Amino acid sequence: MKSQKWQLFIPFIILLLLILVPVFWHSPRYLSLFNLLFLNIILALGVFSLWSVGMINAAQPVFFGLGAYTVAILLVRVHMPYWLAFPIAGIIPAAIAGAFGFVALKMKGAYFLFLTIALCELIGWIWVAWKGLFRGSVGFYPIPQPEIKIFGLKVLFSQSLVPYYYLALILAVITCLFYFKIHQSRIGRVWESVGKHEDLLANTGVSVFAQKEICFVASCFFAGLAGAVYAPYMTIVSPTQFTLWQGIWIVLGVLVGGIFSPIGAIVGTVFMAVLGVFLTRFSNTQPLILGVILVFVLLFMPSGLFGVPGRVINKIRDMAPNHNIEKEESGKRF
Amino acid sequence: MPILKIEKLTKKFVGLNAVTDLDLEVNQGQILGLIGPNGAGKTTTFNLISGALSPTSGRVIFKGKDVTGFKTHVLARMGLVRTFQLATVFQDLTVLDNIQVALHYRSGEGFWRILLATPAMARKQNARVRENAMKLLDLANLGQFAHHRAGILPSGHQKLMSIIIALAVEPELLLLDEPVSGLNSEEIDILMSLVKTVRNERGTGIIMVEHNMKVVMDTCEQIVVINFGQKIAEGTPEQVSSDKKVIEAYLGSE
Numbered sequence: 106m107k108s109q110k111w112q113l114f115i116p117f118i119i120l121l122l123l124i125l126v127p128v129f130w131h132s133p134r135y136l137s138l139f140n141l142l143f144l145n146i147i148l149a150l151g152v153f154s155l156w157s158v159g160m161i162n163a164a165q166p167v168f169f170g171l172g173a174y175t176v177a178i179l180l181v182r183v184h185m186p187y188w189l190a191f192p193i194a195g196i197i198p199a200a201i202a203g204a205f206g207f208v209a210l211k212m213k214g215a216y217f218l219f220l221t222i223a224l225c226e227l228i229g230w231i232w233v234a235w236k237g238l239f240r241g242s243v244g245f246y247p248i249p250q251p252e253i254k255i256f257g258l259k260v261l262f263s264q265s266l267v268p269y270y271y272l273a274l275i276l277a278v279i280t281c282l283f284y285f286k287i288h289q290s291r292i293g294r295v296w297e298s299v300g301k302h303e304d305l306l307a308n309t310g311v312s313v314f315a316q317k318e319i320c321f322v323a324s325c326f327f328a329g330l331a332g333a334v335y336a337p338y339m340t341i342v343s344p345t346q347f348t349l350w351q352g353i354w355i356v357l358g359v360l361v362g363g364i365f366s367p368i369g370a371i372v373g374t375v376f377m378a379v380l381g382v383f384l385t386r387f388s389n390t391q392p393l394i395l396g397v398i399l400v401f402v403l404l405f406m407p408s409g410l411f412g413v414p415g416r417v418i419n420k421i422r423d424m425a426p427n428h429n430i431e432k433e434e435s436g437k438r439f
Numbered sequence: 440m441p442i443l444k445i446e447k448l449t450k451k452f453v454g455l456n457a458v459t460d461l462d463l464e465v466n467q468g469q470i471l472g473l474i475g476p477n478g479a480g481k482t483t484t485f486n487l488i489s490g491a492l493s494p495t496s497g498r499v500i501f502k503g504k505d506v507t508g509f510k511t512h513v514l515a516r517m518g519l520v521r522t523f524q525l526a527t528v529f530q531d532l533t534v535l536d537n538i539q540v541a542l543h544y545r546s547g548e549g550f551w552r553i554l555l556a557t558p559a560m561a562r563k564q565n566a567r568v569r570e571n572a573m574k575l576l577d578l579a580n581l582g583q584f585a586h587h588r589a590g591i592l593p594s595g596h597q598k599l600m601s602i603i604i605a606l607a608v609e610p611e612l613l614l615l616d617e618p619v620s621g622l623n624s625e626e627i628d629i630l631m632s633l634v635k636t637v638r639n640e641r642g643t644g645i646i647m648v649e650h651n652m653k654v655v656m657d658t659c660e661q662i663v664v665i666n667f668g669q670k671i672a673e674g675t676p677e678q679v680s681s682d683k684k685v686i687e688a689y690l691g692s693e
Contacts, residue, residue, distance in 0.1 A: 286554065305523060308521050310516040
């Protein structure tokens with residue numbers, strides 16, 4: 106129990122620090138870095154979650170983009186208030202994920218990955234080609250700012266990045282709560298078994314396909330909501346913002362951080378964000394550096410950055426039980 | 440009414456007739472052995488019954504209902520459960536989690552109920568499932584390993600666990616795929632006595648694919664012998680062990 110309280114302490118401190126960041130750092134550059142980090146964490150958690158059921162999704166930016174486009178279309182064309190457009194921006198990508206998943210999730214992991222790559226290209230093409238709905242490569246600009254009142258006071262989204270900071274932070278915290286709760290519960294164990302022992306799990310009465318669909322739809326729902334924050338924040342939505350390359354970055358972030366826990370996804374995403382900031386000077390060699398990192402992680406840290414402590418603990422844990430089993434079998438019958 | 444009836448079950452692959460016109464019946468509480476040389480089609484038959492493969496032709500009738508082509512998890516929910524020879528347990532989960540996962544469907548608590556549970560509700564839910572899981576583990580004296588990673592357990596324990604996992608699903612028909620392969624005689628006794636307990640207390644019908652002839656002859660009331668995908672003999676252990684065709688299949692002809 107004591108260790109559990111310890112564990113809750115750290116996230117609380119981090120959350121407190123994050124809440125205080127805008128108080129001390131007004132610079133739009135830093136605030137926008139945090140904004141994008143929060144949104145990327147939401148995307149990464151979804152990719153991590155789907156990874157636990159054995160599927161790798163390189164098309165997370167597509168669902169992110171579908172959420173952004175939904176908000177853009179609803180705000181600009183239909184003049185819908187933001188608070189109504191926001192949940193719809195989660196539901197539409199989720200529904201599309203459900204339909205896509207109905208076909209794609211029945212395939213083996215590698216084929217699913219290829220299909221997500223294809224989906225990236227397909228949706229990207231539709232955004233450009235279907236000019237009537239999506240306004241082509243020009244996209245939507247400007248996007249009206251959300252009009253939200255808290256305690257009767259209007260929140261000034263148009264004047265500063267601070268409201269966006271808190272909006273993104275709140276959404277990220279809610280997403281974290283969702284994923285931590287699910288993955289610490291029995292559902293998390295069931296999903297891990299979907300990824301690794303499908304046939305055995307099916308024989309306990311669990312519909313493996315249904316679990317994959319639930320996981321996929323949830324991850325794309327949150328991706329869509331993140332897109333709903335992104336659209337007015339950037340004031341512009343266009344096809345070039347949502348690419349396969351970004352999808353690969355997200356996947357790499359989850360891999361590097363560790364695919365065994367939601368914390369891994371967060372750690373990996375932060376790592377990739379910090380790396381991205383450093384690499385902006387070396388944009389030509391980005392692919393090379395990413396490749397080197399990927400090979401390094403796969404060779405030396407297959408459990409990811411956050412998996413390293415876990416592996417050490419497992420090694421210690423594995424040593425002790427063996428010792429007990431020897432004692433039991435020599436001493437008494439089981 | 441037999442718990443399981445197979446009628447003219449056939450599975451053809453390109454260039455290979457894996458199973459041809461197989462007829463088989465198992466009654467409640469009966470232990471039936473399915474034996475035959477390697478490659479005879481025993482595992483294919485299990486795959487056909489449990490929904491892992493769909494038959495080319497023929498019918499599978501479970502509890503009087505035609506379930507041909509039904510998916511594995513649907514059959515498991517109806518009470519038709521299969522164990523595997525090699526993938527016995529969820530390797531990376533703890534022993535306790537293995538059983539809790541196996542109990543997941545029967546617990547009736549799906550995604551939404553777990554997501555929206557308050558901490559108090561969650562504690563109650565978890566306590567209930569944990570209690571049921573521990574009770575099941577205690578049947579095989581595995582409770583002491585509850586928090587160990589299942590993968591580090593020796594194969595004898597893992598095989599026992601696979602029976603417990605199947606038991607958690609409340610089976611009315613159990614397909615055991617080589618349950619005692621790789622076990623020493625002590626472990627075999629313990630596992631088979633667990634299997635018999637399941638049969639005695641639940642009335643579960645059992646089909647056992649096994650190569651260990653002593654176990655088959657001692658435990659099975661009825662034996663079906665197949666070779667090259669076809670039934671070549673059926674009867675009691677005495678009848679089958681003296682059947683010329685069976686001896687030929689295993690030892691070759693004079």
